[in-house]
Amino acid sequence: MKILVINGPNLGLLGVREPDIYGRTTLKDVENELLAVAAEYADCELEFLQSNHEGVIVDRLNSILVDDAVDGIVINPAAYTHTSVAIADALRACSKVPAIEVHISNISSRESFRHESLTAPACVGMIAGLGTDGYSFALRALLKRLGK
Numbered sequence: 001m002k003i004l005v006i007n008g009p010n011l012g013l014l015g016v017r018e019p020d021i022y023g024r025t026t027l028k029d030v031e032n033e034l035l036a037v038a039a040e041y042a043d044c045e046l047e048f049l050q051s052n053h054e055g056v057i058v059d060r061l062n063s064i065l066v067d068d069a070v071d072g073i074v075i076n077p078a079a080y081t082h083t084s085v086a087i088a089d090a091l092r093a094c095s096k097v098p099a100i101e102v103h104i105s106n107i108s109s110r111e112s113f114r115h116e117s118l119t120a121p122a123c124v125g126m127i128a129g130l131g132t133d134g135y136s137f138a139l140r141a142l143l144k145r146l147g148k
Contacts, residue, residue, distance in 0.1 A: 001071045
């Protein structure tokens with residue numbers, strides 16, 4: 001079973017960018033935690049992608065339809081959550097693969113432009129405001145949904 005973990009723009013700066021909002025945990029720390037969760041399950045492989053470029057994320061999602069066996073997606077589109085019809089459409093295009101959206105901060109308690117997610121309706125669920133723990137919760141929920 002293969003789970004794709006996608007992180008959008010600026011998430012490569014976790015741990016140093018606005019630690020009062022996003023904490024001190026780095027993206028590598030998040031990935032290591034997810035690898036530890038995956039190790040609890042037989043035959044669970046993770047692929048990580050972080051990109052500041054919308055097209056890279058869209059291309060990776062599109063590739064799922066063409067030639068890639070991915071069983072589930074954990075995605076934090078970051079700022080693209082509120083602006084990217086392209087990522088939302090790409091998630092809908094591969095809707096046979098369940099996706100869970102993650103946000104480190106509670107997007108509903110921040111600036112008004114962050115309250116709407118264009119991408120969440122293309123996902124089976126969303127976890128927001130639980131810090132980087134949300135990634136582990138999302139992975140566990142996704143694996144449970146997939147029968148692991």
